[in-house]
Amino acid sequence: AQSVTQLGSHVSVSEGALVLLRCNYSSSVPPYLFWYVQYPNQGLQLLLKYTSAATLVKGINGFEAEFKKSETSFHLTKPSAHMSDAAEYFCALTGAGRRALTFGSGTRLQVQP
Amino acid sequence: DTAVSQTPKYLVTQMGNDKSIKCEQNLGHDTMYWYKQDSKKFLKIMFSYNNKELIINETVPNRFSPKSPDKAHLNLHINSLELGDSAVYFCASSQEAGLSDTQYFGPGTRLTVL
Numbered sequence: 001a002q003s004v005t006q007l008g009s010h011v012s013v014s015e016g017a018l019v020l021l022r023c024n025y026s027s028s029v030p031p032y033l034f035w036y037v038q039y040p041n042q043g044l045q046l047l048l049k050y051t052s053a054a055t056l057v058k059g060i061n062g063f064e065a066e067f068k069k070s071e072t073s074f075h076l077t078k079p080s081a082h083m084s085d086a087a088e089y090f091c092a093l094t095g096a097g098r099r100a101l102t103f104g105s106g107t108r109l110q111v112q113p
Numbered sequence: 114d115t116a117v118s119q120t121p122k123y124l125v126t127q128m129g130n131d132k133s134i135k136c137e138q139n140l141g142h143d144t145m146y147w148y149k150q151d152s153k154k155f156l157k158i159m160f161s162y163n164n165k166e167l168i169i170n171e172t173v174p175n176r177f178s179p180k181s182p183d184k185a186h187l188n189l190h191i192n193s194l195e196l197g198d199s200a201v202y203f204c205a206s207s208q209e210a211g212l213s214d215t216q217y218f219g220p221g222t223r224l225t226v227l
Contacts, residue, residue: 032212032213034215036218041221042220042221043117043203043218043219043220043221044156044203044205044218045218046215046216046217049213049215051213088154090156092156094212094213095212097212098212099144099161099168099169099210099211099212100146100158100161100169100171101148101156101158101216102158103155103156103157105153105154105155106154106155106156
């Protein structure tokens with residue numbers, strides 16, 4: 001069975017500080033990994049995805065994530081947080097013939113002025 | 114120009130009622146999905162259709178019945194609503210049913226069962 005674990009349900013950073021949101025996965029086959037962002041009362045928007053082309057993936061809004069097979073991780077980073085980055089972030093995967101996204105429990109990012 | 118749209122955005126109803134949520138995508142995608150987000154924000158797949166054919170049917174009470182009249186539409190009908198059905202329901206679509214295909218989400222329908 002596949003699973004996604006997001007460490008830290010809430011992360012708070014100061015504006016301009018590094019953002020690091022953690023995601024670890026479990027999969028019997030090489031997975032495809034995704035980060036989605038959900039702003040309040042909105043749907044989910046894709047930030048970036050890993051499809052085995054490159055281990056360092058760059059996404060929208062200055063976010064990037066690195067796939068580390070040895071650590072089964074796909075952590076999301078951004079060098080400098082903006083107030084507008086405050087949202088819920090979800091890590092998800094597909095794989096092993098399972099087309100639907102398996103989501104982690106989400107991390108709420110707060111950005112302090 | 115909304116890519117994936119859902120109606121209604123909010124739905125408040127009494128226990129025991131039957132309700133439907135509609136979803137339409139104008140992206141020309143072949144695959145559509147229904148996800149449920151519970152009160153703790155956890156998202157879980159319910160159903161998926163590819164070219165009007167059901168390809169994913171998770172362990173969901175049979176009070177929930179999806180219907181896909183064409184590739185651009187996937188509706189969700191819920192019979193005999195229960196308190197535990199209160200959640201946000203998201204429709205999504207992807208180009209095909211490939212594992213790496215990006216899924217595009219609608220704005221969600223917040224269902225409240227009283």
